[in-house]
Amino acid sequence: MLVLEASRNLVQNHVYVNLREAHGMIDRIVALRRARASLPIGDGMTKKVVVVDDNEFDISMLRRGLNTAGADIDLIEVNDSGKAVSVISSEEPVLAILDVSMPVLDGFEVLSAVRAHARLTEIRVLMLSGSTSVTDRHKAEQLGVNWYRVKPETLDGYRQLGTEIIDFVHS
Structure with missing residues (x-):
């Protein structure tokens, strides 16, 4: 009985130490991501990202995903x-x-108008769609989209998207 309790204590202490180490590693990763995300681009200003979407929920999920990923951007x-x-x-x-599907102008029309402005051609564009349509993806590529993604369905998906956006902005 004494050996069993000693074994339990050893395992609990080991798990506790590993959890503390894991939390420390997570804190370091978040700090590194925040430091990387706050690096100035070109003129030393914080990066600006414009999100165009008629759905407030989708915008809030994107904002949460970016914040969780450690983004220091002006959304x-x-x-x-x-x-x-x-x-x-x-x-x-x-x-x-x-967003691809919006009431006044859809994402394709906005993308086309952005690409038509000589001054805006260098702005990178990510299209987010609720649709998995290959036709939509091809249409976006023909109009000059830099990146096309289907909208995530979970918070974890938005966290992953936030990390990918940070990497994309820094590439």
Whole structure:
């Protein structure tokens, strides 16, 4: 009985130490991601990312995913796709994230208008879609999208997307 209790204590202490080490490693990873995300691009300013989506829930999930991934960005939210090109033009973000399906202008129309402006052609564009349609993906590629993703269905999916966006912005 004494040996069994000693074994349990040893295992519990080992698990506790491993959990403490894991939390320490997670803290270091988050700190490194935040440091990497806050590196200045070009002019020393914090990176601007414009997200155009008529769905507040999708925007909030994207914001949570980016924050969880340690992003230090200025996320500019546009709910009215009719104003998207003007906001992208005035803000000149390093990345524009466009929803495909929106009421005024769809993401394809916004992408086409952005690519038509000589001053905006260098802005990278990520299109997020609820659709898995290959036709939509091909249409986006023909219009000059840099990256096309289907919207995640879970918070973990948005966390992964946030990490991928940080990596994409720094590439």
